[in-house]
Amino acid sequence: MTTPQKPIASGFGAHSTADEVLSGIDLTGKLALVTGGYSGIGLETTRALAKAGAHVVVPARRPETAAEALAGIDGVEVDRLDLGDLDSVRDFADRFLATGRGIDIVINSAGIMACPETRVGPGWEAQFATNHLGHYALVNRLWPAIERGGGRVVAVSSGGHRLSSIRWGDVQFEQDYDKWQAYGQAKTANVLFARHLDTLAAGRGVRAFALHPGGILTPLQRHLPKSEMVALGWIDEDGKPVDPTGFKSPEEGAATQVWAATSPALDGLGGVYLEDCDIAVPAEGDTRGGVRDYAVDPEQAARLWALSAELTGVDAFAG
Numbered sequence: 001m002t003t004p005q006k007p008i009a010s011g012f013g014a015h016s017t018a019d020e021v022l023s024g025i026d027l028t029g030k031l032a033l034v035t036g037g038y039s040g041i042g043l044e045t046t047r048a049l050a051k052a053g054a055h056v057v058v059p060a061r062r063p064e065t066a067a068e069a070l071a072g073i074d075g076v077e078v079d080r081l082d083l084g085d086l087d088s089v090r091d092f093a094d095r096f097l098a099t100g101r102g103i104d105i106v107i108n109s110a111g112i113m114a115c116p117e118t119r120v121g122p123g124w125e126a127q128f129a130t131n132h133l134g135h136y137a138l139v140n141r142l143w144p145a146i147e148r149g150g151g152r153v154v155a156v157s158s159g160g161h162r163l164s165s166i167r168w169g170d171v172q173f174e175q176d177y178d179k180w181q182a183y184g185q186a187k188t189a190n191v192l193f194a195r196h197l198d199t200l201a202a203g204r205g206v207r208a209f210a211l212h213p214g215g216i217l218t219p220l221q222r223h224l225p226k227s228e229m230v231a232l233g234w235i236d237e238d239g240k241p242v243d244p245t246g247f248k249s250p251e252e253g254a255a256t257q258v259w260a261a262t263s264p265a266l267d268g269l270g271g272v273y274l275e276d277c278d279i280a281v282p283a284e285g286d287t288r289g290g291v292r293d294y295a296v297d298p299e300q301a302a303r304l305w306a307l308s309a310e311l312t313g314v315d316a317f318a319g
């Protein structure tokens with residue numbers, strides 16, 4: 001059942017676009033749910049899936065902003081959801097389940113990056129809580145609809161997962177908060193989540209994937225001062241990319257998650273980390289690509305699932 005971290009020569013690459021990977025794929029009659037589907041690569045994901053015929057549900061922390069961003073795209077529905085608030089996650093899931101619809105595609109694209117130390121809920125570190133725990137609770141609460149759809153769940157992680165494994169002794173960064181280490185941990189959690197969900201769900205007809213979309217200039221960088229982005233070599237003093245070829249466009253950035261959600265080449269596979277529209281290789285040494293062993297380790301994946309169940313009080317697969 002375990003899919004190896006080995007490319008499959010998909011025929012797509014770093015510069016493929018979401019529309020290109022959907023070429024020839026008809027999503028008429030399919031329902032997709034895209035968190036963060038109104039900004040950055042999420043917005044482009046929504047646009048491409050809707051263009052291919054899917055009905056797309058976009059749960060939004062700012063529904064009015066989402067409705068504005070999505071105006072003019074047919075087949076899209078906006079609802080309210082704050083991933084940092086488990087009551088909001090429960091309420092959204094209850095409203096959705098009450099409609100009796102199944103979900104064919106879930107794409108967890110919402111995220112925050114490198115924010116100043118912020119606490120949500122019962123004092124949880126905001127990046128771990130929003131990027132991981134909120135999505136964990138959302139998928140578990142929506143599981144009856146996801147199982148009915150029998151499709152795929154896609155966790156949008158990042159190459160930033162290579163910055164940190166799970167800090168088992170201090171998951172909530174009660175000591176020594178570091179905004180990049182916290183982002184790295186949260187993005188490792190996204191990969192481990194997909195790994196264990198796939199283990200639990202494959203036998204019930206649902207597969208899960210994680211991925212790095214590439215580097216794309218979007219509102220995700222909102223917490224980074226310009227000086228830091230200049231020092232990182234991303235932009236110049238005028239705010240322009242130093243190396244425009246080093247960044248993907250939003251159309252390219254959305255491609256890997258759309259490919260993960262729809263490609264027939266991934267039928268029968270799951271639990272793996274993707275990048276550039278293919279299965280990624282294991283990361284070795286000080287590499288810029290690939291997936292770290294700790295992020296796809298089945299024991300850590302099961303341990304994170306158990307911790308997430310304990311923290312959120314939800315586990316669709318318990319018992």
Ligand SMILES: NC(=O)c1ccc[n+]([C@@H]2O[C@H](COP(=O)([O-])OP(=O)(O)OC[C@H]3O[C@@H](n4cnc5c(N)ncnc54)[C@H](OP(=O)(O)O)[C@@H]3O)[C@@H](O)[C@H]2O)c1
Binds near residue numbers: 037218
């Ligand atoms: N851009 C990159 O270079 C890059 C690289 C690697 C990985 N990624 C990953 O790709 C994903 C999408 O990033 P992006 O570049 O598209 O960022 P983005 O433009 O900032 O979009 C992120 C979305 O997440 C939503 N969100 C944030 N907190 C939320 C909450 N508490 N509840 C509900 N929604 C919330 C935002 O809503 P609001 O606008 O209302 O806050 C926004 O719609 C993220 O998971 C990110 O980690 C991006």
